[in-house]
Amino acid sequence: MNQSNTIKEIPELERPYEKCERRGAASLSDEELLAVLLRTGTRGENALALARRILYHAGETGILGIHQFSMERLTAIKGIGKVKAIQISCISELAKRLSKASYQEALCFSEPGTIARYYMEDLRHGKQEQMKLLMLNTKSRLIGETDISKGTVNASLITPRELFIEALQKSAVYIIIIHNHPSGDPTPSRDDLLITKRIFDAGSLIGIELLDHIIIGNNCYMSFREEGMLLERI
Known part of the structure; x- marks a missing residue:
């Protein structure tokens, strides 16, 4: 897959939104889940490629690395502005709260x-x-x-x-x-x-x-x- 393709240029069966609708969110990879939440990529880079670059930025080993990102570190990544940095920070916090809520009772x-x-x-x-x-x-x-x-x-x-x-x-x-x-x-x-x-x-x-x-x-x-x-x- 060419990472410069827009999501619409990706074959329909491989698009995260359509895949989620067809098979459920559990069928998506970590990169696809993050891409759906980010919604858009950057100039010359689709949302999937951007998600992949975030997850493996500076030696991080995938989805757990999201918990390590501060706002400053996120905005230092090429293509990540304030809005996307806030989105990712909120994803991390939501994951923590969901985990705590599941054990609360x-x-x-x-x-x-x-x-x-x-x-x-x-x-x-x-x-x-x-x-x-x-x-x-x-x-x-x-x-x-x-x-x-x-x-x-x-x-x-x-x-x-x-x-x-x-x-x-x-x-x-x-x-x-x-x-x-x-x-x-x-x-x-x-x-x-x-x-x-x-x-x-x-x-x-x-x-x-x-x-x-x-x-x-x-x-x-x-x-x-x-x-x-x-x-x-x-």
Whole structure:
């Protein structure tokens, strides 16, 4: 297929719109799905060719790379203006929200696996470590969440004081901390162990229990609670 062809010049059986109508969206490739959403290509390049170039831009390995694109990085791609950059950013955010919504009904804060699945798409694509604080009431229902660190999760940079000020303001009884490892390996580092111990000990003193520290990897997770590490006081 000549990538300079317009979509209308592509044989009808190969056009993404017609293929979707005939066989359903599941029959489309990643490139075809993105092309349908982009609607148009650029001068000398149809929507399919543009979609292919976006998906494999700068070494990205396909559709998961969309989560890595900032607005600035998108508009740096030849042929991507503000409108298409906004479209792609919204596609990425919509995918994350759909994934979270699909796990929302099953979310149980006493089961680390459901928490990990719920936050997986939010965190596993990050190129920096990001830590979230989840605050729960007496019935272990979520009453608030907030980001407490972005960048390197370092024991010397995260102070229990700031974390518990937030929890006290929300009248939290329990807390859970959750963060990602950009490497994809959820094995806890020494800093992860130190942070967890400091927060666990501080919570014990003021009556706000740390229920778990969950580390998100690439489609996998590690729970301090499941591993018995909280009971051992780390």
